[in-house]
Every structure is written in C-alpha cells, then in structure tokens.
Amino acid sequence: MIHNKYFSEEQIKTRKQQMSSQWDTVLKTNEAVLIHSGEPIQKPGGLDSTYPFLPHPAYFWLTLRRRETEILLYSKDLGWIEFHKEISNEEIFWEGEKNDILISSQGKNINSLENFLENHRFSRIFHLGQAKDASPEAFELKTLLDKTRRKKDASEVSFIRHIAEIANSGYQKITSVLQPGMTERELQIAYESEIFRNGAHTVPYETIVGSGSNSAILHALPSQKIIKENEFVLVDAGADIFDYCVDVTRTFYSSGEMSSQHKDLYSIVLKAYHECVAMSKAGVFWRDVHIHSAKVITEGLLQLGILKGNLSDLIEKEIVSLFYSHGVGHLVGLRVRDTGQEENLNPKTYFGARLRVDLELEENHLITVEPGCYFMPAILESAYQQKKFYDDINWTELKKWYDIGGVRIEDNILIKNDGNENLTNCIAKTEY
Incomplete structure (x- = not known):
C-alpha cells in the first residue's frame, strides 16, 4: 500500500474541490455528472477471461479506487457521492479482497444508484469515462477535468x-x-x-x-x-x-x-x-x-x-x-x-x-x-x-x-x- 506516504484523503478532497469550482461554471441546477470507473473487457475467444482491469484515469484520480463498475456522481446541489461495488464471495474466492484500493472511503452501494437517480430526477446527466456520451456539454466537462489533471500536485x-x-x-x-x-x-x-x-x-x-x-x-x-x-x-x-x-x-x-x-x-x-x-x-x-x-x-x-x-x-x-x-x-x-x-x-x-x-x-x-x-x-x-x-x-x-x-x-x-x-x-x- 502506498497511500500512507504519497496520498491521503485530504488530497482527494482537494482534487474534488478543484473540479467543483470548475464544473459549477458549466453545470445548471439539477444537472449531474457521472464518472465511471469502467468495465472489464473480455478477451476475444477467452470465454470468462478478461484483460487486467484498469480504472478510467479520471475516476481513479478523483477517488484513488480501482474497482470496476463503480461510479462517482457530482452535482451542484448534492456535491460528490460515491457508488461502490460490493465484492461477492465468488470474486473473493478467485481474486481476493481487492486490497489494491488505496483509500477505502465510505460510499453507497452501486446497486442503489438506480433508485437514487429515480428519486432525484436530474434534468440532465452527463457521463464521463464512457464513450457513449458525445454531447458538447460532456466534452466541455471532460476538457475541464483534463486541464486540471494535467497539473501534477x-x-x-x-x-x-x-x-x-x-x-x-x-x-x-x-x-x-x-x-x-x-x-x-x-x-x-x-x-x-x-x-x-x-x-x-x-x-x-x-x-x-x-x-x-x-x-x-x-x-x-x-x-x-x-x-x-x-x-x-x-x-x-x-x-x-x-x-x-x-x-x-x-x-x-x-x-x-x-x-x-x-x-x-x-x-x-x-x-x-x-x-x-x-x-x-x-x-x-x-x-x-x-x-x-x-x-x-x-x-x-x-x-x-x-x-x-x-x-x-x-x-x-x-x-x-x-x-x-x-x-x-x-x-x-x-x-x-x-x-x-x-x-x-x-x-x-x-x-x-x-x-x-x-x-x-x-x-x-x-x-x-x-x-x-x-x-x-x-x-x-x-x-x-x-x-x-x-x-x-x-x-x-x-x-x-x-x-x-x-x-x-x-x-x-x-x-x-x-x-x-x-x-x-x-x-x-x-x-x-
């Protein structure tokens, strides 16, 4: 583990504050951004074999978490909310407890995301870390994130x-x-x-x-x-x-x-x-x-x-x-x-x-x-x-x-x- 020497919860808090100040100039009230950690990619002809999972760098930079299928949500109204994946017993059996996560911050279960979005009814949701959102607004949000990430802390x-x-x-x-x-x-x-x-x-x-x-x-x-x-x-x-x-x-x-x-x-x-x-x-x-x-x-x-x-x-x-x-x-x-x-x-x-x-x-x-x-x-x-x-x-x-x-x-x-x-x-x- 490296976080004790190089990274801290305070560092992640600072990064999120940086992005809040940037994104608040673009986002409207009741709009949200979802930053996806990503999904495993199956090897061609590999049946249940996948390539080693790499989290989307934007998600990792903002959370220092490395699990697949996780999501980080941000809105001007609610701030930052993390949705984490719960590791199944089968995954623990095959892969261990994923102790490569640098910081284990508290978050909601990923299964609750659908109910959360249903209850809050955002007027618009932008997806980062996924190719499917090609909207100009998502591109602008990602560009602001990239420009911030380029400057190494x-x-x-x-x-x-x-x-x-x-x-x-x-x-x-x-x-x-x-x-x-x-x-x-x-x-x-x-x-x-x-x-x-x-x-x-x-x-x-x-x-x-x-x-x-x-x-x-x-x-x-x-x-x-x-x-x-x-x-x-x-x-x-x-x-x-x-x-x-x-x-x-x-x-x-x-x-x-x-x-x-x-x-x-x-x-x-x-x-x-x-x-x-x-x-x-x-x-x-x-x-x-x-x-x-x-x-x-x-x-x-x-x-x-x-x-x-x-x-x-x-x-x-x-x-x-x-x-x-x-x-x-x-x-x-x-x-x-x-x-x-x-x-x-x-x-x-x-x-x-x-x-x-x-x-x-x-x-x-x-x-x-x-x-x-x-x-x-x-x-x-x-x-x-x-x-x-x-x-x-x-x-x-x-x-x-x-x-x-x-x-x-x-x-x-x-x-x-x-x-x-x-x-x-x-x-x-x-x-x-």
Missing part, C-alpha cells in the same frame, strides 16, 4: 520521483549486463525483472529494445536478435505503479568506446535534447519546442554531409521528416499518455509530425522531451521520397548510415514558471 510529483528511481534500477542493470552476444529479449528480461524486484507493478507500455538497424524502429519489440559489437542499442522502457509511471529512453553502445560515426549521430540528438529541455517552461508553446528540435536535427544532418544545400531551404522543405517523424514529446504521469489533448480536434502537422499535444505549457505540466533521428532504408528509398528530395540528399553518403539505426533520448520534464525539473534525471545518459 505535490503528491503525484513525489510518487513519480519514486517510480523514476525504480526505473533507474532497471537501467543500471542494463548498463551492467549489456554486451555483444546477448539477445534483445535477454536485455528486456534483465530490465523488467530488476524493476519488479524494486517495486514496480507492471510496465506502462511494452518495453522497446532495438539493436543495430532495429534501433530505427520506433516501437521495436525485443526479439531473439543477437546484439553485435559496436552498435546502438535503443531501450525505451518505463515503470508503473497504480497507473502512475515514467517513460524513459536511453541509447546505449554495445561495446567499448563509441565509434566516431555513432558519436556524430548521438551528439546531434543530444544537442536537440538539451536545447529542447532548456526551452520547456511555462508560457512556451509545445509546437515551438518541436519545431526547434526539427531544426537542430536538420542542421546536424547537413553538417554530416547527409543533406546538401542551404539550411533555410532544407528547413522550409521539412526534409527532416524522413529522419524524425514523431513529435518531440507527450504528456505523461498518470498513464503513459496521461490526459492527451482531446480538445485539440484538428491536430496540425509540423515537419511531418502530427502533434496531438499542441498546447501552451503551464506550471506543473509533466511532459516527455524525446527527440530522435533514425535511418530507415524502406522510407528513405521510397520512390516518392527519392523524387521529392533527390537534389537535397547526398545519396552516396546516406547509404553509409543505413545500418547504424537510430538514436532517441527521453526524459520526463516537470514544467515550472521559471524553468523545469527533470524527474527522471536520476537515470544516467551518455554525454558528449
């Missing part, structure tokens, strides 16, 4: 620091065991077994391990591929406790001193990383951080002789999209994508990356900074790309980089008014 920050230390134990293990001859899968096992020994419940996403040319695959799942000498090994791996998590990437070198070619590529990404971290503070638009990362990587590729021509022309043509096609980062903390930015209904594309998070940074946002640069022959040699950028690329030089793969460096940055704090800085990275 002191308890969340302390907890995420703790999880970062757990992830660090896994990365330290990688450093101690990584050597040519082992497989990508063995490196994954070394990492994950170490974080589990140190208290992680699970991983927030499938651990990514890519060696050599596989390091250019953004979501490379570890395989039986043997790690060779003198190649990049990209590991994108986190740690998770009760859905709170960190999302970290480090790019290792498999043996000895990094070759000059590998070092050149790594240094470009490292420069983009440091400059983007320095930019990340309250009042800065996230798109500007991404645009800066794309410009730094474009300039680096030009200096290496992979690109040719005028820098400003290359930037205008957005040629970097061939080598760096993802955004510079995303919100993180409670789940690996945290709230996202669902109110951004028409995401714009900058340098080939469709930014789903395109907002002005505010104090206590927690966001990843993760620039990268990758050499993927299937993309670089497509007929369309070769025709579009034929005169901008030194194709003879480019082919020398096909086997090198890619580099990504990622940390979780807490935004402050006068700068930021790197919550995953405990995890060492190679510096040049």
